[in-house]
Amino acid sequence: MKSSLYAPMSVLQTLVAILAMAVVVVGSNILVQYPINQWLTWGPSRIRSPFWWLI
Structure with a gap:
């Protein structure tokens, strides 16, 4: 029985x-x-994680 x-x-x-x-x-x-400032770049997971969840 296959149900999906x-x-x-x-x-x-x-x-x-x-x-x-x-x-x-x-x-x-x-x-x-x-870099955005001296210690943060655009690539960290906090910035890109919303896009991961959309895909």
């Missing part, structure tokens, strides 16, 4: 999800190089 609340993702949906996560990871790796 959600239909499986299509190949296109899977690729879009992978691309979205890759953009967040690469973007945070780039942004960590730019």
Whole structure:
């Protein structure tokens, strides 16, 4: 008996999800190089974590 609340993702949906996560990871790796002030950069998890949850 197989029951599922959600239909499986299509190949296109899977690729879009992978691309979205890759953009967040690469973007945070780039942004960590730019400081906001003397001790904080744009890449810490406090700044990017809202985007992780959206994906």
